[in-house]
Amino acid sequence: MTFSVRSCLFMKQEEMVWDLSQLVASTDPADVQRSLEEMVAEAEKLRGVYHGKIGSLDTKHLLELLECRDTYTLRFEGAVKYCSLMYSADSTNDIAKQLYGAARTAVTKSEKLLAFVDIEVGKLLAEKPSLATDPMLAEYKHYLEKLLRKVPHMLSENEEQLIIVKDKNGIKAWETLQSDWLSTRVFEIEIKGEKKTMTYGEIIGLFQNPDRELREKANQIVYEGLGKDEIVWASALRSVCDDHMQMCKMRKYPSPMTQSLIDNDIDKQAVDSLLNTVLKNVRLYHRYLTLKARLMGLKKLANYDIRAPLPSAPETEYQWEAARKEVTEAYGEFDGEIGGWIEEMYTRRHIDGKVRKGKTSGAFCASWLSGKSAYILQSFNKRMGDLYTQAHELGHAVHDYLASRAQKPSNCEVGSCIAEVGSIFGELLLTEKLLSQAKTREEKQAILAMILDEFGIVTFQVSARVFFEQSLYNTIEQGQFLDGETVAELWVAARDKIYGDSVTWLEVMKWEWTMKPHYYMANYRFYNYPYVFAQLFVFALYKLYKEQGKAFVPKLKNLLAAGSSKSPRTLAIEVGFDIADEKFWEKGMKQTEEFINMLEETM
Ligand SMILES: [Zn+2]
Known part of the structure; x- marks a missing residue:
């Protein structure tokens, strides 16, 4: 009896640890290393066969090349994943460190060796756009269409290489500076009479603390501190955004958002209709924030309550x-x-x-x-x-x-x-x-608040960040200088578009933009709206499921099974909707309203 309980506990512990051995034929580190070396050697072979020759390939041989690259991906995927997963599970393990390093080197080498494929296929497509619709290449149709959309914005091979070299100490350096600066900031805070010094990573853990006063204090200290370094944040942000504007001109992107639209395989119309729907529904969000204030025994939420747990949550x-x-x-x-x-x-x-x-x-x-x-x-x-x-x-x-x-x-x-x-x-x-x-009522409230808090942040607050990004570029275009105070004003204006007067903000929250690493990431502009898209898209799909029941199941499975072989717009059309039409997005809001109604019924 005692034995069986012990073995059962042991089993449970074991089940919580993954088994990575399935990824490779042998877990002997020497064998894994050999696979990685083979991966680079195979990439060299592929390059030897195709480099400089893709422009003269006929359809049959182009298909052969694309299939060959896919086979290559599948063949070495296991070894690479084995190394990176082993390291993410325990970065203190010496074998993991060594294998992870080896895998990273091998991946970089192979990627460099094979980078020519997309460039040369892109050039071939520019000359023969009909290839994208050739029945023989049907399985690669959308992959080719996406590549074709990028072609007009590609520069010469020399220019692209020069950009990579200059970016390393240019915008990438600003990105590094922002992240290094942020991670080395320290903050003094008194908790229960005890003075503590905390790093940024530590102190933000207090933002969701059940103690309201502590949440307020932590927010005040963090953003006041970050605001003092406005010159660092503003210089970094200004340079990254200005560089993007310059590159847009060189690459002939009609707007600062175009590159992101191409990368996300979507069109402006769909994004506009998504954001319009969000703006039309800010009152729905306010309704939830008011309910949450009541559940917390407050007249109005302060910014540090938006994500706070309910005091009654079991x-x-x-x-x-x-x-x-x-x-x-x-x-x-x-x-x-x-x-x-x-x-x-x-x-x-x-x-x-x-x-x-x-x-x-x-x-x-x-x-x-x-x-x-x-x-x-x-x-x-x-x-x-x-x-x-x-x-x-x-x-x-x-x-x-x-x-x-x-x-x-x-x-x-x-x-x-x-x-x-x-x-x-x-x-x-x-x-x-x-x-x-x-x-219990409290259990229901905790579950609904969890889902609605998340929805509110991702759909509404993240939309404010999209408006903020747009206003940064508009300001640069108008020739205005982006200093810290100007950026802060733009952020507050974007935030207020969503929150209106539904929440009280600490004055220092105008510096909230300073710590978001994504704003400073090189070549990663307009990263926000896909989050809004995904959240509202799924709420709309879920509403459809509630309406259609089991008939909806195969539709969702087909959508997921399509991978990236179809654009989001086509995928939505197959479910019966047009994402350029606000009616679709309203469905997502309708589902949110139902959750809010459920919450209200518990009160
Ligand atoms: Zn995820």
């Missing part, structure tokens, strides 16, 4: 087994096949949930295309949030299961607008399940 602990059961059932009730895959993720030990030193913070899902599966990392701390993270990452895994079965690797690089569909949909399936089981 502190339910979820054991691994219980989490596994809830999540598997939530997916299984939606679709049997998907439920089976979720079950398999646990039984084949593809999830690493164990908390350990040296493990990457946060959570992710890494696709494993050649195994037609995925691997998930998270630190499972038994909270409701961890349960949601697990459901979220497993939604990404479902996407991988479906796409890897239906598509070539070239069609599995899903853009940001669609990449979160499986994961957010999974969160809603879990919400449905938890709500149906909730026994």
